[in-house]
Amino acid sequence: MEQLTSVASWRAFARDARDRGATVGLVPTMGALHEGHVSLMERAQRDCDVVIATVFVNPRQFNDPEDLRRYPRPLSDDLARCAALSIDAVATPSTEEMWPAYPGATATTISVSGLSDDFEGAGRPGHFDGVASVVAKLFTITGPCVAYFGEKDFQQLAVVRQMVSDLAFDVTVIGCSIVRESSGLALSSRNVRLSDEGRVVATGFSRALQLVNDGTPRDADAVRRDARAVLYDAGIDVAYADVVEPATLRRRRADEEGESRLLLAGFVDGVRLLDNGTVRVHAAKGATNVVGH
Numbered sequence: 293m294e295q296l297t298s299v300a301s302w303r304a305f306a307r308d309a310r311d312r313g314a315t316v317g318l319v320p321t322m323g324a325l326h327e328g329h330v331s332l333m334e335r336a337q338r339d340c341d342v343v344i345a346t347v348f349v350n351p352r353q354f355n356d357p358e359d360l361r362r363y364p365r366p367l368s369d370d371l372a373r374c375a376a377l378s379i380d381a382v383a384t385p386s387t388e389e390m391w392p393a394y395p396g397a398t399a400t401t402i403s404v405s406g407l408s409d410d411f412e413g414a415g416r417p418g419h420f421d422g423v424a425s426v427v428a429k430l431f432t433i434t435g436p437c438v439a440y441f442g443e444k445d446f447q448q449l450a451v452v453r454q455m456v457s458d459l460a461f462d463v464t465v466i467g468c469s470i471v472r473e474s475s476g477l478a479l480s481s482r483n484v485r486l487s488d489e490g491r492v493v494a495t496g497f498s499r500a501l502q503l504v505n506d507g508t509p510r511d512a513d514a515v516r517r518d519a520r521a522v523l524y525d526a527g528i529d530v531a532y533a534d535v536v537e538p539a540t541l542r543r544r545r546a547d548e549e550g551e552s553r554l555l556l557a558g559f560v561d562g563v564r565l566l567d568n569g570t571v572r573v574h575a576a577k578g579a580t581n582v583v584g585h
């Protein structure tokens with residue numbers, strides 16, 4: 293496995309692979325790798341000839357300097373994990389090379405309006421501009437055929453897909469299912485900051501997802517209400533519990549029917565956690581304006 297510390301060596305590695313006719317898979321990460329990342333890398337290895345992972349804690353997507361400071365950075369463990377998986381290369385660029393102006397503003401920003409505005413975007417202003425800008429740069433440097441993202445960051449996946457479509461990046465974006473602990477807790481690099489008690493509290497997210505899939509027909513408002521109640525009872529400081537149309541992230545109305553996504557976010561031990569899953573909403577009784585069959 294090669295560690296690529298400069299943009300030039302990373303670009304050359306990817307170009308050589310493409311020149312040999314190899315398909316290149318990209319797995320962008322911010323490190324602190326867990327089984328969720330491993331599932332992305334293994335999928336990439338099944339699909340592609342050459343897999344490049346990136347480990348870069350992108351400061352432009354953090355609106356809270358304390359969150360950036362406390363983000364885990366176990367680089368040698370991450371490299372060992374990638375080597376054990378026989379990943380072909382891991383790019384570990386420096387902030388100085390990725391964003392030379394940082395902490396000043398970079399002149400160019402990619403902003404995906406609409407999809408970025410609500411949910412994580414509302415709670416973390418500028419977050420998705422930072423994500424879209426760095427993902428565009430990772431794509432430009434690597435020139436991947438396929439790129440892999442986890443569904444845990446469901447809104448991020450929607451934003452990246454929209455950017456790829458709008459800017460005609462020649463990349464296929466694959467979303468991979470959330471990986472959970474046996475307790476139901478969705479794996480996240482942020483989980484290392486949870487206390488033992490916090491890990492139990494955080495299982496409220498997966499319990500909310502189970503409850504709204506218990507076979508009881510619920511309209512979108514009932515899904516919101518019941519999910520929020522589970523989070524609240526678990527002791528989670530709820531940021532949002534909302535039901536959306538999966539592709540557009542448009543909020544489902546109570547008179548709509550169909551496959552939907554329940555998006556959950558909240559704080560446990562002061563750590564912002566996310567979860568999401570599918571749910572079918574049923575039109576409220578007496579509703580006339582039924583769409584989305």
Ligand code: PAF
Nearest residue numbers: 320321322350423426445
């Ligand atoms: O999901 C992440 O880890 C990050 O947001 C990403 C996609 C690597 C961009 O920094």
